[in-house]
Amino acid sequence: MKRTSYHHGALRDALLAACLRLIETEGLAAVSLRRVAREAGVSTAAPYHHFPDRAALLATLSTQGFQLLGEQLAAARADAATPMAALTALADTYVRFSREQPAYFRLMFRPELSQPDKHPDAMAAGDAAFAVLADAIAECVRAGTLPTDKADTLAVMFWGLGHGLASLWLDGQLEKRAGQFGATASDLVDDVMRTFAALIEPSAPPLT
Structure with a gap:
């Protein structure tokens, strides 16, 4: 289920935390903006508001x-x-x-x-x-x-x-x-x- 309650600053923190979890559990190769978005429970377009790539x-x-x-x-x-x-x-x-x-x-x-x-x-x-x-x-x-x-x-x-x-x-x-x-x-x-x-x-x- 997608989360829609993140405000602007919290979304950035949530994406960073999700990326860190992915590295810990699956390694750096698992990281993509799409995968991080899924881990954070947001739309695939959401990471691009903070990170161009x-x-x-x-x-x-x-x-x-x-x-x-x-x-x-x-x-x-x-x-x-x-x-x-x-x-x-x-x-x-x-x-x-x-x-x-x-x-x-x-x-x-x-x-x-x-x-x-x-x-x-x-x-x-x-x-x-x-x-x-x-x-x-x-x-x-x-x-x-x-x-x-x-x-x-x-x-x-x-x-x-x-x-x-x-x-x-x-x-x-x-x-x-x-x-x-x-x-x-x-x-x-x-x-x-x-x-x-x-x-x-x-x-x-x-x-x-």
Whole structure:
């Protein structure tokens, strides 16, 4: 049955929620404006009032995902006791986000949505989320715990490590490997990030 009670703003939100549900349950390939309309219980013409095409719908969701991730990263950094602890907290938050928001995570890094000329809002939101990590690295540099000339490199290294762990966990591979080590995936992620932080911190004692 078609729903006709959505007002203008609510229709947009309903379409975005329906699209997210489709990605979660059936994958990105299932998404079309017609299918999203059916999932939301509206006419097939309704999505076009807000989104000219499928890419625009997905880019809007990607923007939302990065905004949500950025908020969570900022909160994790603010709660950390030290600059280096903030880096570990950011990595933990990034990995947890992928577990709690798998539809967003699978969508946000799609190459077709990472084109600033076509989807500037998504790119800006992604840059803002990355800036939380970059600022945390800069704080470590100011505190003397990380080398000044490697700040940009270390930001990408932390991002790459966190993203790799998140992807492995989301795909079920990390839990499998953790089980072979007699650990949980969560404990393994924590140990990996703390080990990495200790290795790159000049003043850190040797690992034992």
